Amino acid sequence: MTTPLSLVVLDMAGTTVDDGGAVYTALRECVEALGVVVDDESLQAWMGADKRTAIRALAGDLATPDVVETAYADFAARLERFYGERPPVPIEGVREAFEQLRSAGIKIALTTGFAHDVADPLIEAIGWTPGAEGSPVDAIVCADDVAAGRPAPYMIFHAMEAAGAVSTSAVLVGGDTVVDVEAGTNAGAAYVVGVLTGQLSAEQLAKAPHTDILPSVAAIPELLGIG
Incomplete structure (x- = not known):
């Protein structure tokens, strides 16, 4: 056919x-490092989205431009480490x-x-x-x-x-x-x-x-x- x-x-x-779910883990950890608790439902809602946009949404009132960029750099570093430990x-x-x-x-x-x-x-x-x-x-x-x-x-x-x-x-x-x-x-x-x-x-x-x-x-x- x-x-x-x-x-x-x-x-x-x-x-x-x-x-291995590294994206989920890295995103959660970089936002929680800001002092924000990320629940599963909120995390799932932003999976697949642009990561800076996801961080901005999950961080809420803390999400100034500088904070978002710092958290994104943290996300990228965590992901690189995870991928080094378990290559995709x-x-x-x-x-x-x-x-x-x-x-x-x-x-x-x-x-x-x-x-x-x-x-x-x-x-x-x-x-x-x-x-x-x-x-x-x-x-x-x-x-x-x-x-x-x-x-x-x-x-x-x-x-x-x-x-x-x-x-x-x-x-x-x-x-x-x-x-x-x-x-x-x-x-x-x-x-x-x-x-x-x-x-x-x-x-x-x-x-x-x-x-x-x-x-x-x-x-x-x-x-x-x-x-």
Whole structure:
């Protein structure tokens, strides 16, 4: 079966990359270091968002520009340490799914709430830098590439531009957080897929408008009738 899709746009940590939950831990710890108690519900609400925006929201009245930048630097340092102790790896089945999608003529783009200073070394370590030999990824869009991160759809539109996709009716968006799904819906993507490889349950992801909930990105080719 063929598919009209030309582009699949996927989140990184928790969706295509297994980082052992390091992003959640680093974000919580950098905000709690300011003296703010971060509960699970508040943390989950901001996962997938631009990290400076998340810190600003979680820190509340303490979130002056200087405090946000200091906390972001703390976040990046903690994450670097966590990744040094436990290097991130592709989630099981993701490489194979990428190969199936690309064999069907579908391009792959990744989006992330990280800025390039965090995302680029991570992607290079995995071997997914766009344009590098053997990389299955055609484009990567970071939070600092756009005016606003998720749930705004701008990273998706930027990924479309980078990959040469001209219609959202030919795009699938997938991610493991509510804001990932909301961004896909806000972009008007043909498929908006929540995946269960992150920290949220199907019930939690289903609170946002979506087309499908899947166990993993590895199930996307089957969803599309590929392979």
